[in-house]
Amino acid sequence: MVDTDRITGAARDLGGKVQSAVGDLTGSQRDSVEGRFREAQGTAENLYGQAKDTVRHAADEAQDYAEEAYERGGHYLRRGTREVSHQVAEYPLASLVIAGLVGFGLGLLVRGSRD
Template identity: 30%
Template sequence: MDTQRITGAARQMGGRLRRVAGDSGYRARQSAEDVYDEALDLGARAMRQARGHAAHLADDALEAGQALYGRSSAALSRQAGEHPLVLIAAAALTGAAIAWLLSSSSQRR
């Protein structure tokens, strides 16, 4: 009788331990899933913020490039207006250089 009581108590204790272990395993899994979901949300939020910052940087770079292009075009126009002979000479030299390059490449063939 004592053996049966001890065996029954051990089985009952084992069942309780299994239930406690199952509950704690479920809670641990649920906690891990919650942490995973939170990390996923944080990552998505960081991605959206980075994308927004990159778009702002690209817009700023475009505006700066357009402003620089406008200033350089104005400066070139002003210089061409002040020194038209230099502009004509530069264009003639550029044309001569291109003609020389094209003629030398056709002679090699």
């Protein structure tokens, strides 16, 4: 979607070019200067519109990447959960020992940080 500043800027730029050309042809210094001023305004407005379009496009791309990363993370989480559940079901005693060791290690870390 093209920003309206780009459209109005292009129109103002064209109008300024026409006005300055008419001023040059008729010898009217006022029309020539005013046309060039209007042309510069149109160019600036067009560039502003282009910048807004660029920022809007970058934001859309960032949102797409974030959504894709979120979906991928959910997929890997579900996959990891299934794998852990499978390992616990297959080796319950080893899982219990590992969980106990992890709990003991966390307890040491917490106790150690209080001293």
